[in-house]
Amino acid sequence: MPLELVEDAPGDPRNAKALAVASDLAYLPEAEAIEAYRTQLGLEARLISCDNTQAYVATNDKNIVVAFRGTESPTSLDGLKDVLLTDAVDLLIVPEGQIGTDFAAAGVGARFHLGFMTALAKIWDTLAPVVAEELKKEDRPLWLTGHSLGGALALLAGWRFHRQFVSVHQIYTFGAPMVGNLEATKAFDRELAGKIFRYVNSNDPVPKLPTISLVANDYGHCLQEVPLDELGGGSVLEMLKQVASKTVDGILNATIMDELWQQVMQRLGAHAIANYRTLLDTRFKDNA
Amino acid sequence: MNALFDVSRLEIRIVACFGIALLVLASSWFWLLIAAFRTSKKWGFAILFLPPASLVFLFLHFRQAVGPLLLSLVAPVLVVVPFLLGWYVETKLDLGERVRLVDGKQHITLTGWDKTDYSVLRDYHEATVLQMANADVTDQTLEQLKGMDKLEVLDLNNSQVSDEGLVILAELPSLRELRLARTRITDEGFRTRLLPLPTLMSVEVTGTPVKGSTLREWKKAKEGRRYLN
Numbered sequence: 001m002p003l004e005l006v007e008d009a010p011g012d013p014r015n016a017k018a019l020a021v022a023s024d025l026a027y028l029p030e031a032e033a034i035e036a037y038r039t040q041l042g043l044e045a046r047l048i049s050c051d052n053t054q055a056y057v058a059t060n061d062k063n064i065v066v067a068f069r070g071t072e073s074p075t076s077l078d079g080l081k082d083v084l085l086t087d088a089v090d091l092l093i094v095p096e097g098q099i100g101t102d103f104a105a106a107g108v109g110a111r112f113h114l115g116f117m118t119a120l121a122k123i124w125d126t127l128a129p130v131v132a133e134e135l136k137k138e139d140r141p142l143w144l145t146g147h148s149l150g151g152a153l154a155l156l157a158g159w160r161f162h163r164q165f166v167s168v169h170q171i172y173t174f175g176a177p178m179v180g181n182l183e184a185t186k187a188f189d190r191e192l193a194g195k196i197f198r199y200v201n202s203n204d205p206v207p208k209l210p211t212i213s214l215v216a217n218d219y220g221h222c223l224q225e226v227p228l229d230e231l232g233g234g235s236v237l238e239m240l241k242q243v244a245s246k247t248v249d250g251i252l253n254a255t256i257m258d259e260l261w262q263q264v265m266q267r268l269g270a271h272a273i274a275n276y277r278t279l280l281d282t283r284f285k286d287n288a
Numbered sequence: 289m290n291a292l293f294d295v296s297r298l299e300i301r302i303v304a305c306f307g308i309a310l311l312v313l314a315s316s317w318f319w320l321l322i323a324a325f326r327t328s329k330k331w332g333f334a335i336l337f338l339p340p341a342s343l344v345f346l347f348l349h350f351r352q353a354v355g356p357l358l359l360s361l362v363a364p365v366l367v368v369v370p371f372l373l374g375w376y377v378e379t380k381l382d383l384g385e386r387v388r389l390v391d392g393k394q395h396i397t398l399t400g401w402d403k404t405d406y407s408v409l410r411d412y413h414e415a416t417v418l419q420m421a422n423a424d425v426t427d428q429t430l431e432q433l434k435g436m437d438k439l440e441v442l443d444l445n446n447s448q449v450s451d452e453g454l455v456i457l458a459e460l461p462s463l464r465e466l467r468l469a470r471t472r473i474t475d476e477g478f479r480t481r482l483l484p485l486p487t488l489m490s491v492e493v494t495g496t497p498v499k500g501s502t503l504r505e506w507k508k509a510k511e512g513r514r515y516l517n
Contacts, residue, residue, distance in 0.1 A: 098390055105419045105443060107400025108386045165465065165490040165514040183400065190446070191469075 013284035019145040026067040070148030086115040102163040106187035112180040141169035147273040151176025203270035309363040320356035421445035427453035451477030470495035492516040
């Protein structure tokens with residue numbers, strides 16, 4: 001399937017499907033990814049990698065796609081670094097330097113996730129010139145995408161490109177966590193109005209993160225949420241209630257524990273990019 | 289600025305802290321129970337079935353009980369600290385002007401601040417970057433920018449600035465990047481005031497009637513120009 005991106009249709013499911021594939025391929029190692037971007041999407045990709053932050057800049061003669069890699073499996077060393085050094089550092093801040101000025105533009109009260117901000121700062125000096133060079137070759141729509149942590153980075157990168165007068169066409173995130181406080185997200189909605197599409201599987205717990213920050217400053221989401229319901233009406237509380245109703249005299253027996261565990265695993269699976277792709281495929285079958 | 293503090297999620301934080309506090313209390317009591325049983329079986333059973341006995345135990349065997357006692361004191365701290373932090377952040381979050389020195393250049397941000405008096409700009413006449421994308425910024429406010437000879441980057445998005453204000457902006461000798469998204473400027477104003485500026489390299493005019501043809505003409509006139517519309 002060659003890449004099919006519809007420039008003048010914001011939030012078109014075809015775009016979401018294609019960019020979910022791009023977000024998925026961003027998890028692959030360099031050689032495999034380059035091959036897959038070529039065969040599956042018809043894009044020439046190159047890896048931008050700094051410490052444990054990675055993104056693929058994938059282009060053809062009509063589009064530029066930047067796909068950020070998300071948190072890798074915590075069982076690998078890279079994944080463990082992602083979780084400990086990036087995801088878990090959820091203090092809300094504004095950094096110093098030029099990047100600080102760029103993000104303070106959201107308002108003096110805006111605060112951002114320290115871990116994501118550090119990851120963006122690391123990759124930016126390599127990524128921005130590559131994108132600028134591509135745009136100079138031929139002015140094409142710039143699409144940003146990513147799953148999980150990659151989605152968070154796509155949002156923050158979108159803001160920074162915009163501050164540097166690089167026009168961001170559209171941003172698609174899949175199961176992305178929150179990136180900043182309410183003041184920050186309001187600014188995103190104002191300055192990047194109509195460009196952000198945040199796909200959320202209602203059973204996926206990650207978009208609800210980080211709920212509690214060390215500093216009592218609150219996180220918020222950009223407004224444009226596209227919910228993808230999988231099991232229907234399944235909050236974690238609802239699930240616990242259902243399981244609890246099956247207990248006899250409040251005793252948890254082995255079968256019920258099994259069921260509980262299954263439900264928990266199902267919810268963890270809800271976050272996987274493969275699951276987002278399946279959901280998009282079934283939901284928008286007709287548009288294919 | 290109350291929106292900074294989302295009440296709905298405050299509840300989750302309070303519940304979490306109470307939960308952890310309860311766990312701490314439970315473990316300190318368990319620790320005390322072990323200490324009591326170690327002292328003697330009688331003390332152990334006394335505390336297990338008659339919790340107030342722990343107070344007596346505390347006085348008679350202070351050395352054994354001091355650990356659990358200190359641990360139990362952590363619980364009230366856990367409950368109080370998030371409230372204090374919340375109060376601190378809410379009242380002390382600095383919403384005044386943000387002034388930073390970046391590579392020896394002064395960067396000023398007034399976007400989203402909680403003040404209305406822009407005469408503070410008199411103190412920042414050396415500024416290179418000025419961001420004041422606020423709805424209360426008008427053409428009169430721009431009078432404050434006169435003489436800011438080093439100003440290279442100016443953000444006036446979402447303000448009331450009109451073609452009249454562009455007269456003042458056109459006199460800034462170093463202006464390189466200008467943001468005027470969702471302001472009252474017109475295509476005519478852009479043509480007469482901004483098109484001839486040689487230093488201007490980047491503009492944002494999203495949500496204004498400035499025409500694409502005007503912007504393309506402006507971009508063509510100099511290598512490396514960028515615009516957002």
